[in-house]
Amino acid sequence: MRALTVTPGKADSLRLVDDAPEPTQAEGEVLVEAVAVGICGTDSEILAGDYGEPPAGRDTLVIGHESLGRVVEDPTGTLEPGDLVAGIVRHRDPVPCPYCAAGEWDLCSNGRYTECGIKGVDGFARQRWRVPAEYAVPLAPELGLAGVLLEPASVVAKAWDHIDRIGARGFWAPRRVLVTGSGPIGLLAALLSVQRGFETHVLARGTSGPKPELARRLGATYHAVPVADLDFDPDIIVECTGAPPVVREVFGKLAPNGVGCLTGINASAHHIELDLNELNRCLVLKNNVIFGTVNANRRHWAQAADALARADHDWLMGMITHRYGLDDYAQAYAEQSGIKTVIEF
Incomplete structure (x- = not known):
């Protein structure tokens, strides 16, 4: 079986292997044939050696957490062969903590959760994979x-x-929403905002380009202006850049009784000054x-699936700006332009 593997903690270790082991029943009852995986910033951090954790007893990890596949078999009867599915990334911890026990594994309090293709569990960049139903x-x-x-979309749904x-x-009667950032998270946040009216x-x-x-x-x-230059104060802000200057401006731009959600993380060492007194006020x-x-739990994944089903298909496909085959994996992970890059199996 072919799979894309990395050695977490080691930069530039991404490899396409042809002899990866078949997924075992221990990974889950549902056997899935891969259709595609998406690539995002977390993958870049793993490839740079900054992040990632292999399964216990191994030094390599199958990468890929944005999945798409078709069911081969599901002995539980939950799904039918041929069904189009995605695998939830984060799995509850084995203790479990009170949050995981309640199905809110995105709020895990002890850090012992696993994440497919990221932390402790192989991901979806392989020809076949398994997950619990x-x-x-x-x-x-x-x-x-x-x-x-x-x-x-599940992150945005959460x-x-x-x-x-x-x-x-x-x-609360919000009317106006500001989304900062026009990458996949930003555009999907805007989609769900529009769907809410x-x-x-x-x-x-x-x-220029496809994003505007x-x-x-x-x-x-x-808008292609600084947040401070906008002539309105939004009731809701969804911040999707993680850029410190933008985050700082968001704090003071909310209308009274407003809600702001920060979804982005910036890995740079750049620091800015923040007036904590003004923020407090x-x-x-x-x-x-x-x-x-x-992250997200099962409820959010279901909400995201519903949102995608109601969206214009051509608009969604417009977000997928680069498509590569498995053999061109190196070029796919090096791609820096466009919106969403996917590898098709």
């Missing part, structure tokens, strides 16, 4: 290759789920909430 999420067959967007829950603390604005640096056009095709307004005097989010 509870971690296999069915997708509408009409999605086809666009189903590979489910993992990033962000919106928590925004809704925080907003329900009292009377909000006036949606996307702010990013680029003025995709935002406009959603019905969102695209914004949060306290304006009744604002700013929170961070990472």
Whole structure:
């Protein structure tokens, strides 16, 4: 079996192997034939040797956490052969902590969770993979290759789920949403905003290429200016860049009773000054909430699958700007332009 492996902690160790072992029953009941994997910034960090953890007793890890495949067999009867599915990335810890025991493994409190293709468990960049039935999420067959967007969409679905829950603390009638960033997370955040009926604005640096056009095709307004230059204060901000200057501006831009969600992480050593007194005033005097989010649980994956099923298929496919075969894996992981790069099996 062919698979893409890395040695976590060792830079430039990505290899295509032809003799990877078949997935075992211990990995899960559902056997899946790979269709594609998506590539994101976390993969780049693993390839650079900055992140990643192999399964116990090994020094290599099968990479790939943005999955798409077709069911070969599911003895539990939950899924049928041929069903289009994606595998949930994070799995509950073995203790489990109270959060994992409640199915909220995205909130794991003891850090003993595993993540496919990232931490302690092989990922999906292999011809066949297995997952437990509870971690296999069915997708509408009409999605086809666009189903590979489910993992990033699940992160966005969690962000919106928590925004809704925080907003329900009292009377709330949000109207205007600002999404900062126009990568996959930003565009999917804007998609879910539009699906909720909000006036949606996307702010990013680029003025040409597919990103501004995709935002406009959603019905969102695209801005290529600093946050501070906007002539409105949004009720909701979904920050998807992780860029410190943008994050700082977001704090003071929220309208009263607003909710801001931070989804991005910046790995650079760049530091900026932050006026904590001003931040405190914004949060306290304006009744604002700013929170961070990472990963997702089964509920969010199901919400994301529903959102993708309701989206325009051509718009979703417009996000997939680069497609490579498995043999061209090195070029795929080196790709820096466009929006979403996928490797097809």
